[in-house]
Amino acid sequence: MDKLxxxxxxxxxxxxxxVILTIVAMAAYWKLGDAASTGILIMTLxxxxxxxxxxxxxxxxxxxxxxxxxxxxxxxxxNRRKMANEMITRWTSSEMRQYxxxxxxxxxDNKDTSYEAQAESVxxxxxxxMSVTAVLDFFEQIALAIRFELADEKLLHDGxxxxxxxxWTRFRPLIMRLRxxxxxxxxxxxxxxxxxxxxLIPSNKRVEPTS
Numbered sequence: 049m050d051k052l053x054x055x056x057x058x059x060x061x062x063x064x065x066x067v068i069l070t071i072v073a074m075a076a077y078w079k080l081g082d083a084a085s086t087g088i089l090i091m092t093l094x095x096x097x098x099x100x101x102x103x104x105x106x107x108x109x110x111x112x113x114x115x116x117x118x119x120x121x122x123x124x125x126x127n128r129r130k131m132a133n134e135m136i137t138r139w140t141s142s143e144m145r146q147y148x149x150x151x152x153x154x155x156x157d158n159k160d161t162s163y164e165a166q167a168e169s170v171x172x173x174x175x176x177x178m179s180v181t182a183v184l185d186f187f188e189q190i191a192l193a194i195r196f197e198l199a200d201e202k203l204l205h206d207g208x209x210x211x212x213x214x215x216w217t218r219f220r221p222l223i224m225r226l227r228x229x230x231x232x233x234x235x236x237x238x239x240x241x242x243x244x245x246x247x248l249i250p251s252n253k254r255v256e257p258t259s
Contacts, residue, residue, distance in 0.1 A: 089127035135190055136207055144186065148177040154180075156216065167222035174186060184236055187212055191238035205246060213248040216240065 138144060154176055158166050170180050190208065192200035216223075216239065227235045244250050 073247060125200075128198065128200040129203065131193055132203040135193065135199060135204065139186070144183070147182045150179040151183060152177065163218055164221045166218065167225050170219075170222055171225065180222065183215060184223070184239060186238050187215060187242070188239045191242035194242060195238060209246060209248070211250075212239070212243055212246070216243045216248060 122203075129209050154166075154169075158169065170177050188209070190199070190204055190212075194201045194204060223236050223240070242248070
């Protein structure tokens with residue numbers, strides 16, 4: 049039995065107990081009360097009943113509000129996990145594997161080449177450029193999902209820390225080149241912000257995005 053079901057049982061249990069206690073209080077007062085007249089006794093009993101119902105209703109309303117907030121919180125958390133799992137699944141899709149395989153092959157073929165020279169090679173090869181930017185855009189989408197709290201950050205952090213660090217480090221010169229050509233620091237700025245948030249960028253390599 050999960051926490052929500054337990055709280056629902058507590059809520060209805062509280063309502064039932066409130067009604068029972070009100071009835072018991074009325075019965076006890078009827079039996080033991082020393083009111084001077086039947087009219088006063090009836091009015092007093094009605095007041096006790098009304099007070100008991102009011103308190104029960106207040107508690108019931110508070111429990112409803114608490115359960116509603118808790119349900120919404122659980123729904124948000126489930127949706128974030130779902131989004132993170134969808135991104136993890138997309139990373140292993142055949143299309144993304146084609147891109148990452150091409151990029152890894154490029155790294156292997158150019159392991160002794162500077163990252164600046166690699167950026168030039170990527171810019172000169174449309175097919176390679178498409179593969180690299182597709183992967184970088186994937187990380188940009190992850191960063192946006194985390195920024196707007198749409199995906200579970202812990203799941204994505206555990207799954208992509210190493211990959212994000214590798215892609216940012218090796219393709220930073222390319223990203224800087226793209227920003228220079230577009231005259232905008234906003235290109236892939238969410239990817240950079242996420243890498244900074246996860247402490248993947250040395251302090252002397254950080255570039256603040258423009259507002």
